[in-house]
Amino acid sequence: MSNLFAFTTFYGLFAACVFYPPKEFVSMGFTISELASLWLGQELDSFIQYHIKRSIVTLMVHSLLPFGYVVGLAMRGHIDAVQILFGSENPIWLTLCICTLIGPMYTLYKILTWSKNNWSKHPIAKNLSIYCAGDENRTWTDIASNINREFMSISKLQIATNTTTKVVVTDNWIMQVSPYKLDIAYQANSSLVGYKVDIYQSTTTFNIGTVYAKYRVCTRQPGGRNFTIRLNFNDMENFTGKILMPITTEPSLAFPKTMKELWMDEIKQVIADNPVYISHEELEKCAVCINATSNIKLIKRCPDIPIRDDMPLCKICNCPPRSCIDCLVKWFIAKSVTGEVDQDESFFQRKSSCPQCRSTFCLLDISYVKYEPVEPSASKS
Numbered sequence: 001m002s003n004l005f006a007f008t009t010f011y012g013l014f015a016a017c018v019f020y021p022p023k024e025f026v027s028m029g030f031t032i033s034e035l036a037s038l039w040l041g042q043e044l045d046s047f048i049q050y051h052i053k054r055s056i057v058t059l060m061v062h063s064l065l066p067f068g069y070v071v072g073l074a075m076r077g078h079i080d081a082v083q084i085l086f087g088s089e090n091p092i093w094l095t096l097c098i099c100t101l102i103g104p105m106y107t108l109y110k111i112l113t114w115s116k117n118n119w120s121k122h123p124i125a126k127n128l129s130i131y132c133a134g135d136e137n138r139t140w141t142d143i144a145s146n147i148n149r150e151f152m153s154i155s156k157l158q159i160a161t162n163t164t165t166k167v168v169v170t171d172n173w174i175m176q177v178s179p180y181k182l183d184i185a186y187q188a189n190s191s192l193v194g195y196k197v198d199i200y201q202s203t204t205t206f207n208i209g210t211v212y213a214k215y216r217v218c219t220r221q222p223g224g225r226n227f228t229i230r231l232n233f234n235d236m237e238n239f240t241g242k243i244l245m246p247i248t249t250e251p252s253l254a255f256p257k258t259m260k261e262l263w264m265d266e267i268k269q270v271i272a273d274n275p276v277y278i279s280h281e282e283l284e285k286c287a288v289c290i291n292a293t294s295n296i297k298l299i300k301r302c303p304d305i306p307i308r309d310d311m312p313l314c315k316i317c318n319c320p321p322r323s324c325i326d327c328l329v330k331w332f333i334a335k336s337v338t339g340e341v342d343q344d345e346s347f348f349q350r351k352s353s354c355p356q357c358r359s360t361f362c363l364l365d366i367s368y369v370k371y372e373p374v375e376p377s378a379s380k381s
């Protein structure tokens with residue numbers, strides 16, 4: 001009995017890993033799509049056809065799992081197949097064995113139905129065919145070719161939302177690939193509604209925890225189906241940058257600040273503590289965003305001791321104020337000399353270089369600029 005329990009536990013774990021492969025399995029290639037890659041071909045070559053095949057293989061493998069368990073039991077001698085079929089074994093075993101075959105049989109029947117007329121009955125093909133409405137000369141394969149072509153482009157965006165689901169954004173389409181399905185919407189007649197934020201850790205200064213945002217993709221395509229995507233907050237900037245359709249968020253929804261926004265706030269606070277630089281020259285518009293007034297000047301204040309061996313010394317910058325605080329802080333975050341920001345320490349030890357003269361500067365060297373016009377009578381600088 002303990003052997004049976006051990007096998008059942010092992011098989012349960014195995015089945016769970018087939019349904020939701022852990023990251024380690026994915027990186028080692030132990031996924032259904034990797035193991036069936038010879039038949040599936042390359043996703044990049046024909047995206048839609050690949051996912052039609054992949055959904056079929058996935059469904060077939062999943063449906064075979066209960067039968068696999070019975071076969072395992074028979075192979076390990078926990079049940080006697082001959083006795084069950086022809087002998088005096090409790091008929092409940094025979095019933096259970098037959099039940100495990102219902103899933104695969106039904107799946108096979110579905111696959112045969114879908115395969116008719118060049119897979120035009122498959123749910124993915126049906127999803128595409130609604131975009132042929134009004135044009136009798138178009139079929140789902142025309143839409144598929146269009147999507148395949150866009151998927152080949154390097155400008156597409158793919159975000160894995162977990163080990164079995166991903167969101168794909170191409171120039172015109174937004175899609176969600178999941179084990180059995182491919183949800184799709186045409187960006188031109190869809191909109192995105194942010195409606196939920198899930199936060200899984202307490203918020204600290206530099207760690208906002210794991211945050212997920214849920215969006216509903218709402219399509220106005222007749223026959224089209226809305227679907228929900230759940231994104232990690234770290235992917236939000238990439239995602240919203242690529243999306244062309246209008247994005248609305250429900251008014252009650254409080255999106256937490258992104259990591260970058262938190263860094264920006266923190267850096268601005270440090271800069272606010274630095275002495276203010278008084279300029280008698282009128283301040284120009286920021287050379288980067290051409291919108292805000294440039295209000296930042298680099299003044300070397302830090303001591304001439306390199307904090308670390310590989311860190312260049314800060315240099316004097318004679319450039320006039322040419323950028324606003326937001327643009328300079330974004331520049332600082334993006335073009336720092338050290339690697340990734342992951343701790344408070346490394347963040348404050350970072351150095352960047354002046355966008356104009358390339359002189360190295362650190363956070364201590366950034367000053368807000370205040371414009372004070374020179375009085376004609378008492379001019380002093």
Ligand SMILES: [Zn+2]
Nearest residue numbers: 286289324327
């Ligand atoms: Zn600016």
Ligand SMILES: [Zn+2]
Nearest residue numbers: 317319354357
């Ligand atoms: Zn400079």
Ligand SMILES: [Zn+2]
Nearest residue numbers: 302314362365
């Ligand atoms: Zn410095």
